[in-house]
Amino acid sequence: MSEEFSIGFLPLVDAALPILAHEEGFARAEGLSLRLVKDVSWATVQDRLLYGQTDAAHMVAPLAIATTLGRGRPAQPLSVPFVLGLNGNAITLRSDLAARVSPQGQLGDPALVGAALRAVVEERVAAGKLLRFGVVHRYSSHNYMLRYWLSACGIRPDKDVEIATVPPPFCADALEAGEVDGICVGEPWNSVAVERGAGTIVLATAQIWRRGVEKVLAMREPVLEERRAEVEALVRALRRAAQHFVDPAALGEHARILARPEYLGGNAELIERALADRLLLHRGDKLIHFPDFMFQYREAANFPWVSQAQWLYSQMARWEGMAVTQEDAARAGRVFRPDVYRAALLGTDEPLPGASSKVEGSLNQITAVSTQQGNMILEDNRFFDGRIFDPLDVTGYVADLP
Structure with missing residues (x-):
């Protein structure tokens, strides 16, 4: 049974x-x-x-x-x-806005798109009509990736732009209706917006944090x-x-x-x-390969790295004005259970990392890593702004962010 x-x-x-x-x-x-x-x-x-x-x-x-x-x-x-x-999300803007900030027919460079968007944001702030972005939940990687990118480009979330919650199946509807100027959502909802002519994909979240x-x-x-x-x-x-x-x-x-x-x-x-x-970035364009x-697999993609949980905690503390504490960082890290993953797959042909935590954003080339079982390489895992996250210093990391 x-x-x-x-x-x-x-x-x-x-x-x-x-x-x-x-x-x-x-x-x-x-x-x-x-x-x-x-x-x-x-x-x-x-x-x-x-x-x-x-x-x-x-x-x-x-x-x-x-x-x-x-x-x-x-x-x-x-x-x-x-x-x-890992990843699988994109940032899709109203097509008229996208035309002002992103190159046509290709994904833009996050720093360059952000700089161009900042100029538009400054115009809108001066006019008293802020741009509004839709994310799928207050506690989502979409929210934190969007905020990380905006703030690194000199745009202050909640001050220079508004960020609202829109459930994924309604993101294309909200963009089409003009309720938001951009969305950060998973597929297929970016593509639905593009097919309707409601928006243009300008960035993939994998460009903000590669892994x-x-x-x-x-x-x-x-x-x-x-x-x-x-x-x-x-x-x-x-x-x-x-x-x-x-x-x-x-x-x-x-x-x-x-x-x-x-x-x-x-x-x-x-x-x-x-x-x-x-991805089809804009209706009528050719598909691009990113x-x-x-x-979904390779490079321990399914492994619950404690350091990834703690990076998410760092962003939660950052955007909610929470005091960063070692106790809460440890509690956040314990949500991810590499011990269960290891126990389930020990003795199979699945490679298992030798560590349960790592410095996030530190790799810019293929790197062989120590393992408990099998052989494993990790590839580029950088953040677009070059910062790295050391889970042993969450307090210092958050204090140093813009």
Whole structure:
């Protein structure tokens, strides 16, 4: 008899791994039966998880940390034993705005696009009509990536521009309706906006932080401890789904599965583009290829690095005016559970890093790293402004940010 795991998700391409683990039989091979529960907002995904209507969730990584630290609601400890992917988001602007700040037919340089946008922002501030950006949740990597980029370019979030919350399935609608001037969202919703002629993609978030953590598998900590063996089985099933996800021969099949009404309910062609790292930046243009736009496997992409959780905490503290404490940094780091990931995959052919934390943004070339098991290389993981994040000095890092 299979053990059932219910998993909440939003209709985004990076919900692919739980969906494929179910549809391709990887969960069944581990003795699990997955029940996938579709929602329309991260707030609802969070509520279902916390009130026990789901066992686990496809979740924006910062929300797992905020929930554990009690930001916005009473604290409930969550655990993340698996990262579902890195990046996969883009910044899409109204096309008239994009034409002023970004080169046509290609993704711009983040610093140059930011400098041009700053000039527009200054005009709007002087006119008393601020630009407004939509992000998918207050506690989302989209919010923190957008803020990181803007502030590094001399634009002050919440003072020079407004940032509002728009659930992912409504981001293209909000841009088309003129409620926002730009959106930072995952696929396929940037492409939906482009196809409607509502906007132009100007940046991928992978240009802001090359290996930025994005969605995770989150669950209540007591559920993980009570169902530890099943959680480890789920990690193995998701790892096999990730391996299969990046198989070029399977892209069309995966896109058709994800496009079904019970999952994304969208256009299979748009979904396949995202899977293949191809983007249509502006309606009528040619597709461009941006390698590793989405990053679901290789280089320990699924490994829950404690340092990535602590970088997210640093941004949470920065933008909420929280005092940075070693205690909270440690609590944030403990949300990510490399110990569970290691236990699940020890003895398999999956490479396991030798460390559970690293200096983020420090690599600009292919680098071999020490491992517990197998061989592993890590590639470019830089932030666009050249800063690095040392998890041993969170306080100093935040104090030095603009």
